Structures are given as C-alpha cells and as structure tokens.
Amino acid sequence: MGSHGPMGLGGGPMRAVWEQRRSLGYIEGGQRPSRETARRLLAVLRPHAPRLIGAMALTVLIVLVGLVPPLLMRAVIDTAIGQHRPQILVYLAGGLVVFPAVAALASVAQNYLNAVVSQGVIHDLRTAMYEHGQRLGIDFFTRTPGGEIHSRLVNDLNAVQQVLRTTMTGLFVNALTIALTLTTMFVLNWQLAAISVLILPAFALPVLSFGRRTYDAITRTQESLSRMTAHLEETLTLSGIVVVKSFGTRQREADHFKRLSQEVSTAQVQQSMVGQWLTLVVSALSAIGPALLYGYGGYLVITGSVQLGTVVAFSTYLVQLYNPASSLAGSNTTLMGGLALFDRIFRFLDLPIDVPEPSEPAPLAAQPGVTPLALRYDHVRFSYRQGEEVLHGVSFEARAGQLTALVGPSGAGKSTILSLGARFYDPTSGDVLLDGVSLRSLRDETVRDLMSVVTQELFLFHTTLEENVRYGRPDASAQEVSDAVEAAQLGDLVSALPEGLATVVGERGYRLSGGEKQRVAIARAILRNPSVLLLDEATSSLDSHAERLIQQALQRLFHGRTVVAIAHRLSTVLAADQILVVDGGSIAERGRHAELLAQGGLYARLFHEQFDPGAGAEAAARPGAAQG
Numbered sequence: 001m002g003s004h005g006p007m008g009l010g011g012g013p014m015r016a017v018w019e020q021r022r023s024l025g026y027i028e029g030g031q032r033p034s035r036e037t038a039r040r041l042l043a044v045l046r047p048h049a050p051r052l053i054g055a056m057a058l059t060v061l062i063v064l065v066g067l068v069p070p071l072l073m074r075a076v077i078d079t080a081i082g083q084h085r086p087q088i089l090v091y092l093a094g095g096l097v098v099f100p101a102v103a104a105l106a107s108v109a110q111n112y113l114n115a116v117v118s119q120g121v122i123h124d125l126r127t128a129m130y131e132h133g134q135r136l137g138i139d140f141f142t143r144t145p146g147g148e149i150h151s152r153l154v155n156d157l158n159a160v161q162q163v164l165r166t167t168m169t170g171l172f173v174n175a176l177t178i179a180l181t182l183t184t185m186f187v188l189n190w191q192l193a194a195i196s197v198l199i200l201p202a203f204a205l206p207v208l209s210f211g212r213r214t215y216d217a218i219t220r221t222q223e224s225l226s227r228m229t230a231h232l233e234e235t236l237t238l239s240g241i242v243v244v245k246s247f248g249t250r251q252r253e254a255d256h257f258k259r260l261s262q263e264v265s266t267a268q269v270q271q272s273m274v275g276q277w278l279t280l281v282v283s284a285l286s287a288i289g290p291a292l293l294y295g296y297g298g299y300l301v302i303t304g305s306v307q308l309g310t311v312v313a314f315s316t317y318l319v320q321l322y323n324p325a326s327s328l329a330g331s332n333t334t335l336m337g338g339l340a341l342f343d344r345i346f347r348f349l350d351l352p353i354d355v356p357e358p359s360e361p362a363p364l365a366a367q368p369g370v371t372p373l374a375l376r377y378d379h380v381r382f383s384y385r386q387g388e389e390v391l392h393g394v395s396f397e398a399r400a401g402q403l404t405a406l407v408g409p410s411g412a413g414k415s416t417i418l419s420l421g422a423r424f425y426d427p428t429s430g431d432v433l434l435d436g437v438s439l440r441s442l443r444d445e446t447v448r449d450l451m452s453v454v455t456q457e458l459f460l461f462h463t464t465l466e467e468n469v470r471y472g473r474p475d476a477s478a479q480e481v482s483d484a485v486e487a488a489q490l491g492d493l494v495s496a497l498p499e500g501l502a503t504v505v506g507e508r509g510y511r512l513s514g515g516e517k518q519r520v521a522i523a524r525a526i527l528r529n530p531s532v533l534l535l536d537e538a539t540s541s542l543d544s545h546a547e548r549l550i551q552q553a554l555q556r557l558f559h560g561r562t563v564v565a566i567a568h569r570l571s572t573v574l575a576a577d578q579i580l581v582v583d584g585g586s587i588a589e590r591g592r593h594a595e596l597l598a599q600g601g602l603y604a605r606l607f608h609e610q611f612d613p614g615a616g617a618e619a620a621a622r623p624g625a626a627q628g
C-alpha cells in the first residue's frame with residue numbers, strides 16, 4: 001500500500017523490492033532428509049491406501065507370473081528335449097506366451113492405479129499448498145517473489161510427480177522380485193544360487209553416497225529453478241516489462257536471466273550425472289554375475305551334477321535379479337531426491353500463518369453494510385521487523401458512519417495503520433477493535449464480510465468489467481451491479497464500450513484509464529457494501545472532469561459507512577469528520593480541517609504544500625519541512 005501521493009511519497013515499494021531480492025531464501029531448502037519427512041509422506045499417501053494396495057496386489061501378481069517362464073524354459077530343455085517328450089512342447093510354448101501376456105495386462109492396470117494415486121497425491125498437495133498460500137500473511141508476499149511461490153506449486157510438484165510414479169510401487173516391485181527370485185533360485189539349486197548372488201551385496205555399496213548426492217543435486221536444481229521462475233515473473237509480465245522497457249534494461253535483464261538459466265542447466269547436468277555414475281558402476285558389476293554362473297554352471301553341467309535347463313533358467317533369473325537390484329540401488333537416489341522435493345513442499349506448508357484464526361471466535365451480530373460499525377485503535381504498536389517499531393502507540397476511534405482521514409508525510413505509517421485495520425497483520429501490542437470486539441477474536445470471514453479495503457494498487461482481473469465489479473459479491477443481481485456501476489459514475493464509460501459490461505479488461509485492466517480503474521474499484525466496493533471501508537486514495541492526478549467523477553463516486557461510497565481513508569484529495573479532508581496527522585509512527589495532530597489549519601502545525605504545512613502552491617514553496621524552504 002505504498003503511495004506516491006502529494007501528502008506522502010513512499011520509499012516503501014522500492015525498498016520492498018530490494019528486500020524481496022535479498023530474501024530469496026525466505027523459504028530456502030533444508031539441509032537433511034529427515035525421518036519426519038518420510039513420516040509425513042506416509043500421511044499424505046494414507047488417503048490413497050486402497051488404490052495403492054490394489055497396485056501392490058497387482059505387483060505381487062506380476063512378480064509371481066514373471067517367475068514362471070524360466071521354469072518353462074528349463075522344462076523345454078530338460079524335460080521336453082532331454083527326455084524326448086515333444087507332446088508337452090506345445091503347452092510349454094503356449095505358457096511362454098500366456099504368462100508374459102498376463103503380466104503385461106496386469107501391469108497396464110497397475111500403471112493406471114499408479115497414475116491415479118500419484119496424481120491424487122499431487123492434487124492434494126497442490127490444493128493444500130494453494131490454500132496455505134492464501135492464508136499466509138501479507139508480510140510473506142512482500143518478502144517472497146511471486147515466482148518463488150509459483151515454482152513451489154508447479155516445478156516442485158512436477159518433479160514430485162515423476163518421483164512418485166517411478167518409486168511408489170517401484171520399490172515394492174523390486175524388493176519383492178528380488179526376494180521371490182532368490183527363493184526360487186535357492187530352491188532350484190543352492191550352489192548355483194550362491195554363486196549368482198555373490199556379487200549382489202556390491203550393489204548396495206554405491207547406494208548411500210549417491211542418495212546423499214542426489215538429495216543435494218535435486219535441492220540445487222529446484223532452488224535454481226525457483227530463482228529463474230522468480231526472475232521470469234518479475235521481468236516478463238506486464239508490470240515488469242513496462243519497467244524494463246522504459247529503463248532500457250533489456251540487455252541487463254537478459255544477461256541476468258542467462259546466468260540463472262545457466263545455473264539451472266548446470267544443476268540439472270550435475271543431477272543427471274549422479275545417476276549416470278550409478279548406472280556405470282552397476283552395469284560393470286552385473287557383468288560379473290553371468291561370468292560366474294556360466295563358468296561354474298558349465299562345470300556342473302559337464303560333471304553331470306546339474307542339467308543344462310537349470311543353467312539356462314538361472315541365466316534368465318539372473319537378469320530378473322540384477323535389473324531390480326540396480327533399480328533398487330537407483331530408487332534410493334530417486335527416493336532421496338523425492339525426499340528433497342517433499343522437504344521443500346512441507347517447508348512451504350509449515351510456514352506459519354501470521355494472523356491465526358481464533359480458536360473460539362467471538363460472535364459479532366452485524367450484517368454487512370446494514371449498520372456502520374466503529375473501528376477503534378487502542379495503543380497500537382507495530383513492527384514489521386523485530387526492533388524496528390513503525391507504530392508507537394496509535395489510539396483513535398473511527399466512529400460509526402464517520403469519515404476519518406489519515407494524512408502525513410511519506411513513511412509516517414499511514415498504510416500500516418490501514419493494514420492493521422484490515423487485519424493483514426496483528427499489532428505487536430495493543431489492539432484494533434471492530435464494534436468493541438478485538439479483530440484477533442473474530443473469524444477471518446467475519447472481518448472480510450464487514451470490511452473492505454480499496455488500495456491504490458487497483459488490480460483488475462483479466463475478465464469482463466462485470467466480473468470485476470462483481471468480484472466481491474458474485475451473487476449480486478444484474479440490477480445491483482448496474483446500480484453500483486451508476487453510483488461509481490461508470491455509466492457513460494459502460495455505454496461507450498462496444499460490449500458494455502461484457503467488455504474484457506486486459507491483464508490488470510490495462511485498457512482502462514487510471515481514473516476509470518479507480519471507479520471500477522469504487523463500484524466493486526459499493527456492490528460489496530461493507531460496514532467499514534479502508535481506503536488508500538489513489539494519487540494519480542486526473543483532469544478536473546475525471547476528478548469530479550471520482551469525487552461523486554467516492555461520495556456514494558462513503559455514504560452510510562465508517563471510512564478510514566489515506567487522503568490525497570482536498571474534498572476528502574474537507575469532508576472528514578476527523579483528520580489524523582500521522583508523523584513518525586504516532587498521531588501528531590487530530591481535529592477537523594479548519595481547527596488544524598488554524599493551529600498552524602504540521603497539518604497546515606502539509607496542506608499548503610499540497611493545495612496551495614504559493615504557500616507550499618515557502619513551507620518547503622523552511623528547514624525540517626516534511627517531504628511530500
């Protein structure tokens with residue numbers, strides 16, 4: 001809510017931007033994959049247990065069916081060929097077709113269930129993150145670039161989805177395949193089995209260190225992606241590109257983007273190389289197995305203690321054994337990567353909500369818009385950062401149905417006072433009370449129903465004018481909408497537009513003029529019909545016709561409501577029932593226009609600067625004059 005008004009120009013917004021840049025790591029990655037993460041992951045999976053169990057059951061079927069073909073091959077060689085029984089060949093050959101076909105069908109079903117479960121988990125996380133994001137305090141959004149939040153919801157979840165798809169049942173399949181294959185091998189021939197598994201433990205060796213490195217690599221990748229997305233959202237969106245173009249910083253931003261993109265590429269190359277080394281080590285190891293099997297197995301066949309079919313069956317089992325073993329070794333790295341991603345997601349979900357809901361909300365029997373309610377500030381102190389107090393005990397009452405105007409030099413704390421009234425933040429000490437009830441003990445919904453905030457930053461959604469006016473009350477009737485539009489002096493504009501209220505206003509309402517946008521915001525607030533209105537008057541200078549329209553619209557908006565307004569208009573200060581002059585985080589003067597002017601203090605000086613250029617020049621020349 002920083003402003004650039006004649007009565008106060010903010011160093012605020014720019015400072016906020018730099019703080020954002022510096023605090024990119026506000027939700028930075030963690031250091032260690034934790035048991036806690038795994039526990040929470042299980043909790044996330046729990047609602048999907050039935051389908052997950054279905055997928056596991058299919059897995060068991062697939063693995064069991066997979067054990068049969070080598071036995072059939074063994075029978076072909078040892079029984080059908082060895083014992084000259086050609087009549088069974090057709091069954092054995094048939095089996096060699098049927099069993100793999102069954103396994104293939106089962107795996108289609110299993111893939112389906114896997115996809116449903118992993119998408120279900122992603123959906124749950126995505127909506128939980130969105131809803132949590134909505135509840136985070138304004139402070140979080142002023143400190144964190146939009147792209148960072150975007151990246152969590154899109155990039156991290158995308159990566160998680162891949163991990164889930166590959167590991168969820170993958171781990172189980174592989175472990176089960178290894179166990180059952182090993183058992184079958186030992187039952188068939190323990191000596192051959194023993195030789196075959198000799199090198200199996202070696203698979204486990206590289207696993208641990210790779211897992212750790214994957215965790216780090218993935219954390220790095222996602223962090224660099226976040227930074228890149230943040231930059232993208234700041235500089236390649238409407239508001240950003242306008243600044244970039246007008247300051248001719250295209251090249252500088254492109255270079256910066258190139259650096260960030262390079263970081264992403266490097267991190268991703270590193271991440272994929274962790275896997276590559278693993279593959280290399282594992283495939284080198286798995287070449288040793290068949291050599292041992294054929295060497296020792298060949299010897300046993302020659303000496304007659306084992307039949308040829310068994311060795312052939314073993315060679316197939318060996319493949320069935322090493323493949324899952326190497327994937328298992330691989331899935332550890334994927335798993336660690338997954339934990340890194342989940343850590344990032346859970347850290348976001350753990351961000352504290354600055355303005356918590358009361359456990360026992362106080363009832364406030366007021367109907368929105370029907371009765372204006374008093375808003376009282378009681379010794380309110382507030383700091384955005386510890387040790388930097390911005391409001392030093394502000395007390396005043398905005399009486400029901402009255403207009404309270406806040407004026408004062410830039411950075412005095414006017415926007416902060418409004419933000420506390422809207423409960424965007426809670427006071428560090430003291431209280432803000434609506435109709436005598438502390439905002440802290442009211443449900444967020446109640447506060448939003450009774451109060452509306454109109455900020456200087458007039459945000460219009462990329463949709464029709466009507467939808468934009470309706471935003472605060474989607475169920476309003478067409479008549480109510482058109483009344484609000486009339487009251488906000490938008491009637492002429494609407495009839496001049498080719499599609500009237502159905503005209504789509506561009507991103508951020510770009511196609512409307514500043515004055516028109518202000519009136520859309522006023523129409524929105526009139527339709528919303530709040531009991532208390534908190535208004536940061538827009539400061540864009542308008543020609544006298546546009547200014548008159550706004551004033552008329554505001555008059556309608558103020559009527560019958562409690563209004564606290566950061567005033568930038570002469571008409572507003574003149575109409576105010578009380579004017580509060582905010583200076584250095586305290587209320588320096590209070591009263592009506594004529595009284596304050598007569599006092600000849602800060603108000604008189606600010607007033608002359610703004611509305612009386614001759615006197616303003618004099619005032620500016622005086623040392624210690626407030627800047628405006």
Ligand code: ATP
Nearest residue numbers: 002003008009010384390410411412413414415416
């Ligand atoms: P202006 O008229 O220029 O908007 P203001 O009177 O509304 O000024 P505030 O925006 O309330 O003043 O700011 C009061 C002080 O609090 C300033 O010093 C400002 O830098 C600081 N401030 C405002 N917002 C934040 C924030 N999100 N985090 C930290 N400090 C902040």
